Amino acid sequence: MKFIDEAIITVRSGNGGNGCVSFRREKFIPKGGPDGGDGGHGGSVIIRASLRKRTLQQFQFRRIFNAPNGKPGQGKQMTGHSGQDLLIEVPPGTIIANAESGQFIVDLNQPGQETVVAAGGRGGAGNIRFKSSVNRAPRYAKPGEPGQQLKLKLELKLLADVGLVGLPNAGKSTLIRALSAARPKIGAYPFTTLEPSLGVVYPEWGGEPFVVADIPGLITGASQGAGLGIRFLRHIERTRAIVHLIDVSAISIDDPLADYQIIRHELAAYSQSLAAKPQLVVLNKCDLPETQAQADCLKRLLGDMPALTASALTGQGAPAIVSALCQLLSDA
Numbered sequence: 001m002k003f004i005d006e007a008i009i010t011v012r013s014g015n016g017g018n019g020c021v022s023f024r025r026e027k028f029i030p031k032g033g034p035d036g037g038d039g040g041h042g043g044s045v046i047i048r049a050s051l052r053k054r055t056l057q058q059f060q061f062r063r064i065f066n067a068p069n070g071k072p073g074q075g076k077q078m079t080g081h082s083g084q085d086l087l088i089e090v091p092p093g094t095i096i097a098n099a100e101s102g103q104f105i106v107d108l109n110q111p112g113q114e115t116v117v118a119a120g121g122r123g124g125a126g127n128i129r130f131k132s133s134v135n136r137a138p139r140y141a142k143p144g145e146p147g148q149q150l151k152l153k154l155e156l157k158l159l160a161d162v163g164l165v166g167l168p169n170a171g172k173s174t175l176i177r178a179l180s181a182a183r184p185k186i187g188a189y190p191f192t193t194l195e196p197s198l199g200v201v202y203p204e205w206g207g208e209p210f211v212v213a214d215i216p217g218l219i220t221g222a223s224q225g226a227g228l229g230i231r232f233l234r235h236i237e238r239t240r241a242i243v244h245l246i247d248v249s250a251i252s253i254d255d256p257l258a259d260y261q262i263i264r265h266e267l268a269a270y271s272q273s274l275a276a277k278p279q280l281v282v283l284n285k286c287d288l289p290e291t292q293a294q295a296d297c298l299k300r301l302l303g304d305m306p307a308l309t310a311s312a313l314t315g316q317g318a319p320a321i322v323s324a325l326c327q328l329l330s331d332a
Contacts (some may be wrong), residue, residue, distance in 0.1 A: 005156040007059035008099050008152035011118050014042025014069040014083035019124035022075035023137070034137060035077050036127040039144045039188025040070030042120030043083030047096060050089040051183075056121065056156055067118070070144055073126045083120060092159055093238065099153040109159065109238075117152060121145035146177070156236070158196055160213035162237060162330055163236030165267070166245035167259055171284040174215045175245060175312035179322060196235050204319065207326050213239065233270045241278045241328045242267075243321075248283045248291040248298065256298050278328050280306050287311035 017039025024032025045067050065088060071080035096105045096117065106115045124142035131138060164172045180199030194298040195212040215236055236242065244263055252258050260281070268275035281302060283295045295309050308324060310317030 004056045004060055007056045007063070007154045008151065009063045009065060009154065010149065010151050011045040011065045011086075011088075012067065012149040013045050013118035013120040013147035014067040015147045016040070016042050016121035016123040017070035017080040018143045019070040019126040019129070019141030020073035020075060020078075020080075021139055021141045024076075025106070029253075034127040034131050035080040036141055037073035037075070037076055038126045038129070039123030040071045040080035040082035041123050042070045042147045043067030044116050044120040045088065045118040046085055046114055046116050047088045047090055047094075047108065048114035049092040049094060049111055051092065051111050053089050053091040055091060056094070056154055059154065063073050067120060067147065068119060069147070070120070070123045072144075073123070073141070077126070077128055079126075082123070085120070089293065091156055093157045095155045095157065096261055097153045097155070099151040105152070118148040121147045129180045133179055157236040157238050158198065158213050159211070160198060160235075160239050161210040162212045162241050162243055162325055163239035164214045164243045164245060165236065167247070167250075167262065169250075170245045170247045170259075171312040172214050172245050175243075175282070175284065175310070175321075176212055178312050178315045178318045179212060182329075185295045185299055201322055201325070203322050203326055210325065210329055233266075233274070237271060237274060239277065241280065241325065242274075243325070243331060244279055244281045245284050245312075246281065246298070247285055248294045249285045249288055249296055251298065253294075256294065257301055260298075260302070278303055278331065280308070280321070280324055283307060283309045284312050284318075287314050287316055 019039050022036035024035045026032060045065060065086055067086040068083035070083050070090045073080045090108060092109060092111050094108045097103060098105060105117065122145045127138045127141045164176060166172050176197060176199045179201050193211035199212050199214055200209050202209045213235055244260065246259050260329065264275065282297060285291055286295050299307050306324065308317055308320055310321060
């Protein structure tokens with residue numbers, strides 16, 4: 001799979017350079033005194049959120065990142081070169097934690113936000129730093145401080161306003177095509193979508209655009225790891241609203257709410273806050289003549305839950321869905 005949303009990497013900042021023990025030696029200056037310079041600082045490891053990154057794909061093949069060490073000091077009071085900081089770019093929405101202790105470090109949820117995960121070691125002081133009235137020729141210097149080494153867990157949670165959920169083949173990918181310019185793969189078989197897709201929706205009347213995330217199909221037991229659900233449920237944790245897509249042509253006559261309740265149960269089992277988000281139900285594939293009766297029945301059973309009929313394939317109902325989502329987001 002190309003969509004990588006978890007990674008464990010090891011980062012190590014650079015050691016500080018050692019201080020130098022040196023004495024000034026020039027003609028006609030027999031007692032020049034100490035002139036050993038300081039060591040350079042080691043490079044730090046910085047992680048920054050960048051819009052140039054969409055996944056954690058880069059960490060699939062490279063998992064160890066070392067910042068350069070600082071150079072030792074030299075005579076004539078010359079300070080050693082400091083190691084250059086190592087910058088690692090990740091997509092916005094990446095959570096960083098200590099992989100060994102599980103301790104949360106930072107949530108990089110804004111483009112340009114950055115954090116120093118491993119500070120470089122400070123350079124050691126040269127012997128000129130220890131010169132005093134009672135110690136005019138110090139013959140010692142400080143070693144550089146060691147860098148830090150950490151094992152980090154990176155977890156990506158996509159940033160979207162609306163999460164699109166439903167059973168496999170409910171028509172989520174087709175709907176996101178109808179609402180936005182996104183072009184996810186479409187097929188007449190379960191689990192066509194193997195990775196989340198993002199689409200930007202621009203209301204025709206010039207309202208504020210919003211981002212919709214198409215989440216791969218959920219099935220019974222998704223919250224415990226069945227199917228692809230557990231892998232991608234995290235990507236709708238940040239959404240402000242959820243669109244629950246139901247294939248009206250596939251609902252059971254004996255239990256019309258079964259498909260709806262399966263998804264609701266999995267959302268609640270994964271996170272109560274996820275299940276409590278504002279929700280819009282979209283009854284899909286209503287362009288088929290035989291589905292109108294099922295759609296009307298399902299609307300009655302849903303009661304006060306907002307529900308719209310649509311056909312993602314023909315685009316029927318798309319403007320009404322966009323309008324309802326704009327209202328839902330403004331109220332959220």
